[in-house]
Amino acid sequence: MGSSGVEKVGVLVIGAGPTGLGAATRINQHGLKDWLLIDQADEAGGLACTDITPEGFLFDMGGHVIFSHYLYFDQLIDAAIGSGDKAWNTLERVSYVWIKDRWVAYPFQNNISALPKEDQITCINGVADAKVANATAQTKPANFDEWIMRVMGTGVADLFMRPYNFKVWAHPTTAMQCEWLGERVATVDIKRLVNNVIVNKEDASWGPNAVFRFPLEGGTGAIWKGVAKLLPKDKQRYGKDNGVTGIDKDKKIVKLANGRSIQYDALISTLPLDIMLTWTGQDEWSKGLTRSSSHIIGIGIRGQCPHGLKCWLYFPEDNCPFYRTTVFSHYADKNTPAPDAKLKTLCLGDASDAKGSQAEAGPYWSLMFEVSESTEKPVNQKMVDLGGGKWAEVVKECVIGALNTKMISKDDQIVSLYHRRLEHGYPTPSLGRDGVLAEALPWLRQHNIWSRGRFGSYKYEVGNQDHSLMLGVECADNVLFGAKELTLNHPNIVNVKKNMELIYSEPTFLASHK
Incomplete structure (x- = not known):
């Protein structure tokens, strides 16, 4: 404590999500003693935490699964909760798009053979026209919408890509850039597409997350609580x-909700960049960043899951409010209560009351829905009666949407309901984002503030859990030694697995752990 009554620390880390924990882990490995990690939540996890309902159903804050580009990340999370099948389920991605009252394998653009013939023709013609037009184009696509049209054509764009992406981002594709895409959106091989149509082949192997891991217990949040336990308790405050209620960038002071203040030499912040910029007097930069909010809605259901090995599923049509549904019970048995747990039915699958319900045993399964929100795409949050309680209208809409899309039946017994709104859900790769980041991040750095993380640096393309952790690790190395930050500055390099195997075998967690 300084003579002024202000606490002083060498490196202050704000936020105990993957990025903040990555930074703290790396600082601790280097043997630095003068650091502190703070978070307003009661435990570590940030946007990668897991909630549990009163009935015992677990729900993550979105469809988080583990697939990694980094050895460091893999070693750290294994150190946190264990390795092998004693700690993890390893699952094969089984994903589909529900459209035209049928399942189409993901990625949609590789699997139009499942569509009605007239839609197959429209999509193939669109892809062919796009291939010709793109070959003669003189400029790069100006936005995400132009990229879709050049790569996939009108058919796929209108049938799936435009409506689905608006449901995800809550902003039109014309307002988004396309530099962020990388491995995140499959392109189209027209020969492969036509062959799949002719032989009626399902083609679902694309992507970096075709195989993924998930913890046996505690959901995704268990990983990050485990990482926090590897760090000294006296260096963490929850x-x-x-x-944090404010920041004085000139005096290098962070103001806290309890009225106290902490003065730092270096600040690693995972606070949303838009909030940081407002607090540091850069409102115009803040206004140049676009985001959406997320609603996570969960239902727990009595009975056997009817969806086999399906993992997460996509919904582009307007017969439901959600863009993605995860069969969350499939990821781990302990994401639901034990089969012998006796629970009352709150409501039925058509959202009607379950009058006179008595507590009965399971088994149980669960679905987790994601709904985006923005000023352009509002969400109905009026409170309504559902399952004997008051819930936002969007929860009821999700139950009805699940019925409309045949995820549940009208007689299914719903025994648990869940809803959480995340003010900061998705950082949008907007047209003006890169211009803001190019000015704002170096400007903050001049004031000894490193803003990093899913919302700290606003780069969705490096916003997965492995990326987020490494943003913190590399930031810590930059703070202490001036090392390069590869993940922040070169997303297109780190998102190619073979690149990482060639150029980034270090740092590793085990090699430098003390």
């Missing part, structure tokens, strides 16, 4: 008193 709870609402540790919420």
Whole structure:
């Protein structure tokens, strides 16, 4: 404590999500003693935490699964919760798009053979026209919408890509750039597409997450609570008193909800960049960043899951409010209560009351829905009666949407309901984003503030859990030694697995752990 009554620390880390924990882990490995990690939540996890309902159903804050580009990440999470089949389920991605009252394998653009013939023709003609037009184009696509049209054509664009992406991002594809895409959106091989149509082949092997891991217990949040336990307890502070209420960039002071202040030499912040810029007097930069909010809605259901090995599923049509549904019970048995747990039915699959319900045993399964929100895509949050309680209208809409899309039946017994709204859900790769980042991040750095993380650096293309952790690890190395930050500055390099195997075998967690 300084003579002024202000606490002083060498490196202050704000936020105990994957990025903040990555930074703290790396600082601790280097043997630095003068650091502190703070978070207003009661425990570590950030946007990668897991909630549990009163009935015992677990729900993550979105469709988080583990697939990694980094050896460091793999070693750290194994150190946190264990390795092998004693700690993890290893699952094969089984994903589909529900459209035209049928399942189409993901990625949609490789599997139009499942569509009605007239839609197959429209999509093939569109892809062919796009291939010709793109070959003669003189400029790069100006936005995401132009990229879709050049790569996939009108058919795929209108049938799936445009409506689906608006449901995800809550912003039109014309307002988004396309530099962020990388491995995240499959392109189209017209020969492969036509062959799949002719032989009626399902082609679902694309992508970096075709195989993924998930913890046997505790959901995704268990990983990050485990990482936090590897760090010294006296260097971590949790709870609402540790919420940040303001920052004086000139005096290098962070103001806390409990009225106290911490003065730092270096600040690693995972606070949303838009909030940081507002607090540091850069409102115009803040206004140049676009985001959406997320609603996570969960239902727990009595009975056997009817969806086999399906993992996560996509919904582009307007017969449901959600863009993605995860069969969350499939990821781990302990994501639901034990089969012998006795629970009352709250409502039925058509959202009607379950009058006179008595507590009965399981088994149980669960679905997790994701709904985006923005000023351009509002969400109905009026409180309504559902399952004997008051819930936002969007929860009821999700139940009805699940019925409309045949995820549940009208007689299914729903025994648990869940809803959480995340103000900061998705950082949008907007047209003006890169211009803001090019100015804002170096400007903050001049004031000894490193803003990093899913929302700290606003780069969705490096916003997965492995990326987010490494943003913190590399930031810590930059703070302490001036090392390069590969993940922040070169997303297109780190998102290619073979690149990482060639050029980034270090740092590893085990090699430098003390």
